[in-house]
Structure formats: C-alpha cells, structure tokens
Amino acid sequence: MTATPNTVILDQVLALTTLFSADMARSDNELGLTPSRTHLLWMLQTGGPQTQRSLAEAMSVSPRNVTGLVDALVETGFVTRETHPSDRRAVLVTLTSTGATTMSRMHADHEQLADDLLRDLSPERRERFAADVATVTATLAKLIAAHEAER
Template identity: 45%
Template sequence: MKQLHDERDALDHLFALSAATSEFMERGLAQRGLSRARASVLWALHRQGPMTQRELSDAVGVTPRNITGLVDALEACGHAVRNPHPSDRRATIVSLTDKGNETMDGVQNGYRESASRLFSDMPEEDLAAFLSVADRLIGRVREHPPARHSTPGRTSPLS
C-alpha cells in the first residue's frame, strides 16, 4: 500500500522533472534564438566537426529532407555554411561559422553556470544518489517498453 503509493509518487516526480528540465533547456536555447531542432544540428557540428548532410541526418536522427530545412535556416541566420565536398560532387559539407561556434560556446558556458546553480550546494551523497538513480532509470526507461522507431529531436548538450 505504502510502497505502491511511493512508486506512483516517484513516477509523478520523474515526469514533472522531465517536463521542467525540458522547458529549462529550451529556454536557454531560446535566449540565443535557437529551437531544439536547430540546436541539435549545431551540437552535432560542434562536437564532431564538419560533416555531410547525410551524416548530420544520422547524427541528429531526422530524415535527410529535414536536414535540408534545418541547414537552410541555420545558414540564413549565419550559424552554419554549406560547402561542396572535395571529392564527392553529390555531397555538401556543413560547417559552423565563427558565429555558430561562438553561439555554441555560449550555450556551453550557460550550461556550466546552470550546473553550478543547480548542483553546487547539493550534499555530496545526494548528488551521488541522484546520479545512481538517474543511471538506472535511463537504462530501464530505454530498454523495457515496446520500442518504436526513435522519436526525434533529443539533443545531447554539454559535450
């Protein structure tokens, strides 16, 4: 009885934490004029360097058609550029511009500040417990349920 209630309370907390965190992250991106979808492209380029749109498609987890649109938008606002592939004339290489790199550095610094603000005064053992539980939950949540083909758009910030 008590245990059952605790479990449901925990799932409630998990959902609430997920929603709040998601809004938190998107608010940070919005300050720099980025949507989550566009930021996910910039993250991939920032972490892994220049790559073709096909590679971006795999890295970000959306179809090549969508990469066309996202890169169009990022090019229009000066965060990325398209260049011809040196040896494969079908392909185009997408790279970050200086502005794109500055933006992503800023996002990264923002995350550092956030991390400090959220966790710096948290007791060591609470932090450890949170990391441990989060690890287990991530694993369970990913493996168990009837896995459909991936839902798009998860970004993986904080390189």
Template identity: 50%
Template sequence: MTQATEVLDRVLHLATLVQSDLARFEREAGLTTPRVHLLWVLGEAGPSTQQALARALAVTPRNVTGLVDGLVASGHVTREPHPTDRRATLVTPTTQGARTIRELVESHDDLARRLFGDVAPERLTTFDEVLGATVERFAGLMAAEAAR
C-alpha cells in the same frame, strides 16, 4: 498514486524545467529547438554531411535541408564542399555559429552547476547511481519491445 509514479512525475517535471531554460536560450539567440539541436550535434561531431546530421537527429535528410537552410539564413552555418565526395556538403559553423555553440555548452554547464553543484557528494552519488540503473533498466525494456 504509488511512490514510483510520484518519482517519475518529478523527473518529468525537472525535464520540463530544463526545457524551459533551453527555451530561454533559444529566444535570446533567435533559434528554435531543432536548430539548436543541430548546432549541438555540430559542436560534438564537427563539420558534418547532411546525411550524418539526419542520422544523429533521427529525422529525414529532407528535413535537414530545411534546418540547414534556416541556419544558413541566420548566419550560423555554411555549406562547404566535401573534399572527396562531390555529392555531399559539409555543414560548417560560422564564427557566429561557433560562438552560439560555445554559449550553449556554457549555459548547459552553468545550469548543471546551479542545479547539482552544492548537493552533498555522497547523496549526489546515490542519486546518480539510481539514475544510471534506471536508464539501464529502460534500455532493457526498449530492447524487449523491439524484439517483440
């Protein structure tokens, strides 16, 4: 196995570990990955139409209906009327939903601190630079694929 493959495998391993940390959060909150993802988007974008959520999550509008139904049932969001467009609804976090979103962000930051907080700055910078260059290289590959 080449070094490049070993490094990729380690990146994927780290990703599965982070995923397992998120799974713990989901278990404790009684939520699922797609619902947490939706809450995360709400936290970043604020109250949103279901169309906007469908685009952000890269799923169909029909799918968002189901996710929002579940989050309404669990008390995390409500459907509010859109102020100017009577077709649309604004999915809005409840008090409980807002608390969950805050806890999610805190959990994420806490994990980051525990994982990278005490890495020597110059090594972390090298790490981050290689990571950034890799992400850019990937974007190039994807663009080439799409143009094919």
C-alpha cells in the same frame, strides 16, 4: 487516490522534465532557434563539420528534414555549407563564427546550470544520483524499445 512512493518520484521527474523543457524553449527562443536546430548545432559543436547525410542519420530524421534545418541555420548565420574536401558530391555543414560563439556560450551555460543544480549534493550523493539516473534512463530506453517491438 493515494500516490505511491514510486509515482511521487515519477511525478517529480516529470516536473523536472517540464522545467528543463521550458528553460530550453526560453533559451532557444531568445536565440531564434528550435530544439531541432539546437540539436544539430550541438552535433556540429561536438563532432565538427559533417555531411547532411551523416547529420540525418545521427538525428534519425530524413535527409529532407536536415536540409530544411540547415537552410534555416544558413539563413540565420549559424552554419555554412562548404564543399567536401574528398567527395565533390557531398557538402559539409560547418559552424560559422556566430554558431561557434553561440555554442560556446550554450556550453558554458550548460556547465553553470549543472554546477548550480548539483552544488548542494556531496560528491558521494552526486555519484549515486548519476548512477541512479543512468539506471532509470536505461530502463526507460528498454521499455520504449520493447513497446516499439510489439508494434
């Protein structure tokens, strides 16, 4: 069967996704993390200390799931649980110095990878590529939402 131009592009995107996933898994493994734990750390890095409830909502997972993630991150020294300053029933999850250093390094690695990947594209091609990726991402999100609505 002959591939159409669109399926060739889709296959390239899937290959890129596979490479990114493998690279992220390697990086997470080196740090003793999982994708879910890394996601939680990124949320703390970008949003500051948060309650477990707000983390669960933002990650679209159950509070019990977040409790397990936070337990593991506390045990490995990436986060702490601290008393909420205005709600004595709530607990804030906060990056430790180890967690903050790790996330700073991940951010720097992220920036370097972006520079390395896009180095050979002119500013105009980067702008067009960003717009095209945004369009494809939005279309995929709509297709997924429509599929979910049908179920």
